[in-house]
Amino acid sequence: MPRKPTLPKLRQAAAGCRACDLWERGTQTVFGEGGSRARVMLVGEQPGDREDLEGRPFVGPAGRILDDSLEKAGIDRRAVYVTNVVKHFKWEPRGKRRIHQKPNSVEIGACRPWLDAEIALVKPDVVVCLGATAAQALLGRTFRVSRQRGEFVPSSLAPRVLATVHPSSILRAPDDETRRAETSRFVADLKRVAKALK
Numbered sequence: 001m002p003r004k005p006t007l008p009k010l011r012q013a014a015a016g017c018r019a020c021d022l023w024e025r026g027t028q029t030v031f032g033e034g035g036s037r038a039r040v041m042l043v044g045e046q047p048g049d050r051e052d053l054e055g056r057p058f059v060g061p062a063g064r065i066l067d068d069s070l071e072k073a074g075i076d077r078r079a080v081y082v083t084n085v086v087k088h089f090k091w092e093p094r095g096k097r098r099i100h101q102k103p104n105s106v107e108i109g110a111c112r113p114w115l116d117a118e119i120a121l122v123k124p125d126v127v128v129c130l131g132a133t134a135a136q137a138l139l140g141r142t143f144r145v146s147r148q149r150g151e152f153v154p155s156s157l158a159p160r161v162l163a164t165v166h167p168s169s170i171l172r173a174p175d176d177e178t179r180r181a182e183t184s185r186f187v188a189d190l191k192r193v194a195k196a197l198k
């Protein structure tokens with residue numbers, strides 16, 4: 001960890017991270033992205049296949065849902081810092097495909113100093129946990145997104161902290177109608193974030 005960290009210094013240090021074994025499987029560290037003065041920090045689980053290849057968070061299919069939903073909620077993606085609790089893609093081969101695997105608590109713990117350093121530097125007004133992995137890593141193992149989504153919850157991470165679903169859960173909706181309904185709920189949660197910024 002750099003002694004006087006800046007985002008570029010952190011990114012450079014994280015590129016060589018070997019704190020857990022995931023560096024062996026991932027193409028590269030996918031560090032967070034966004035301005036050092038961003039008022040909102042969005043925290044996902046880990047980079048996916050596209051993110052691993054491009055080296056940037058939320059640039060794949062889940063990222064497209066996120067971008068569209070942010071726009072619908074009136075939040076400029078440029079005003080947002082986007083990152084993940086784990087910064088390497090964890091996957092297993094299935095035929096030619098790389099299938100996402102959930103990070104375990106050792107991997108999440110090993111990666112945590114990077115996220116803590118990002119939060120300490122950016123000092124966002126609002127932290128948004130996207131999905132259960134981020135919510136439980138940041139708000140505790142007993143946190144249930146299904147029960148507490150869209151609610152601001154007390155936390156020392158930032159003045160306001162809220163959890164919602166992961167945009168990839170919207171991608172997995174079984175039909176168009178469910179997808180539309182789930183997107184509206186996601187946008188409604190993001191609108192609460194937008195309102196908190198006013």
Ligand code: URA
Binds near residue numbers: 044048056057062
């Ligand atoms: N899913 C995540 O949690 N993060 C990404 O960066 C992409 C997909």
